[in-house]
Amino acid sequence: MTARRWIAHLDMDAFYASVELLRYPELAGQPVVIGGGRRHQPTQRPDGTWQFATLAGYTGRGVVTTATYAARDYGVHSGMGLMKAAQRAPQAVLLPTDFDAYRHHSRLFKAAVAEVAPRIEDRGIDEIYIDLSEVPGAQDSVGHDATGGVRALAQEIRNTVRRATGLSCSIGVTPNKLLAKLASELDKPDGLTVLTEADLPVRIWPLPVRRLNGIGPKAGARLAALGIGTIGELAAQERARLVEHFGRAYGRWLHEAAHGIDDRPVVTHGEPVSMSRETTFERDLHAVRDRAELTRIFTTLAEQVATDLQRRGYAGRTIGIKLRFDDFRTVTRDLTLPAAVADAAAIRAAAGRCLKRVDLSRRLRLLGVRAGSLVRL
DNA sequence: TCTGGGGTCCTTCCGCCA
DNA sequence: TCTGTGGCGGAAGGACCC
Numbered sequence: 472m473t474a475r476r477w478i479a480h481l482d483m484d485a486f487y488a489s490v491e492l493l494r495y496p497e498l499a500g501q502p503v504v505i506g507g508g509r510r511h512q513p514t515q516r517p518d519g520t521w522q523f524a525t526l527a528g529y530t531g532r533g534v535v536t537t538a539t540y541a542a543r544d545y546g547v548h549s550g551m552g553l554m555k556a557a558q559r560a561p562q563a564v565l566l567p568t569d570f571d572a573y574r575h576h577s578r579l580f581k582a583a584v585a586e587v588a589p590r591i592e593d594r595g596i597d598e599i600y601i602d603l604s605e606v607p608g609a610q611d612s613v614g615h616d617a618t619g620g621v622r623a624l625a626q627e628i629r630n631t632v633r634r635a636t637g638l639s640c641s642i643g644v645t646p647n648k649l650l651a652k653l654a655s656e657l658d659k660p661d662g663l664t665v666l667t668e669a670d671l672p673v674r675i676w677p678l679p680v681r682r683l684n685g686i687g688p689k690a691g692a693r694l695a696a697l698g699i700g701t702i703g704e705l706a707a708q709e710r711a712r713l714v715e716h717f718g719r720a721y722g723r724w725l726h727e728a729a730h731g732i733d734d735r736p737v738v739t740h741g742e743p744v745s746m747s748r749e750t751t752f753e754r755d756l757h758a759v760r761d762r763a764e765l766t767r768i769f770t771t772l773a774e775q776v777a778t779d780l781q782r783r784g785y786a787g788r789t790i791g792i793k794l795r796f797d798d799f800r801t802v803t804r805d806l807t808l809p810a811a812v813a814d815a816a817a818i819r820a821a822a823g824r825c826l827k828r829v830d831l832s833r834r835l836r837l838l839g840v841r842a843g844s845l846v847r848l
Numbered sequence: 849t850c851t852g853g854g855g856t857c858c859t860t861c862c863g864c865c866a
Numbered sequence: 867t868c869t870g871t872g873g874c875g876g877a878a879g880g881a882c883c884c
Contacts, residue, residue, distance in 0.1 A: 506852080534852050554849050595855085595884045687882045720858085744856065751852060789876085799851070805877055
């Protein structure tokens with residue numbers, strides 16, 4: 472009897488907002504939106520209670536990073552412009568993002584999971600994949616339930632995360648990463664879903680294709696134009712038809728994904744590929760009229776990239792810039808150097824050479840600096 | 849009143865070279 | 867020498883994700 476492969480996907484529930492609720496428990500149950508700039512910091516009244524900003528009257532270019540479930544009930548969701556969110560839920564509390572706090576709690580929950588199951592793949596600040604296949608107990612049956620052992624293990628992980636952080640998470644446990652990612656969303660928040668291949672037709676096929684990790688807005692729209700809305704409808708397609716419309720690699724992937732096939736391993740270590748800093752201006756800037764301000768921002772970005780590289784012990788051989796114009800068109804320029812660099816002056820100089828290759832007659836809304844082709848120092 | 853910031857990966861094109 | 871082919875690195879853009 473060969474061991475069954477069990478992959479878990481763990482997703483923290485409304486992570487940023489939930490971390491903020493640890494700090495401000497009086498906001499529990501209220502619509503709260505995280506996003507925007509440094510202003511809108513809560514201020515403490517003389518009696519010790521907090522005065523919070525609300526979305527009402529918000530002006531600026533920020534977007535919603537996370538919203539509590541109460542705020543989502545008003546139709547507010549991440550990625551939405553804060554101005555639009557303010558129309559839908561003017562009474563919602565607005566809190567600025569505090570990445571240091573989220574990183575701290577991210578480390579806490581990942582360390583807690585590692586105590587139970589050490590084979591973890593990092594997928595950003597609030598989610599991970601966990602290979603449970605070889606964790607003691609995962610292959611055990613409980614009564615006639617062949618998934619009983621792994622279910623108990625996943626429940627133990629959820630309890631451990633809650634003990635370590637006070638936060639809830641949702642877990643999906645399935646034979647692979649693709650299905651685990653889908654499963655973790657089926658009973659969110661604070662849910663646990665275990666699926667096998669046999670559950671595919673009933674639990675997965677009714678879902679819209681957009682729920683598949685790897686089908687975004689573009690592919691979703693193209694599939695819709697072909698009359699394919701659900702994962703089941705995608706699974707019913709001839710592979711050749713999908714290859715014909717989407718190319719060999721992506722067409723095959725679509726076909727396999729719809730049938731729940733995914734052999735990707737859980738990758739427990741990874742080297743960074745690039746490091747970048749970018750900023751959207753409060754108002755659009757012109758290369759000539761706002762030259763001094765742009766120069767200052769450009770230099771700061773180069774310094775930030777240099778600091779990030781040095782702190783983490785890397786140098787970059789390819790330096791690049793990113794510009795976004797007032798019409799939202801984005802261009803990039805790269806320059807590969809003879810040797811990798813990590814100091815601000817060299818990055819600034821290479822980025823400056825990139826900038827000379829761009830037509831700057833339109834006003835700019837964003838500027839970014841990037842280091843790629845990283846090498847360890 | 850549109851549309852953040854930090855990433856990864858893939859495709860395409862182009863020049864260079866064998 | 868002419869033409870073709872194929873590999874490869876670099877550059878640019880795009881799709882997608884958290």
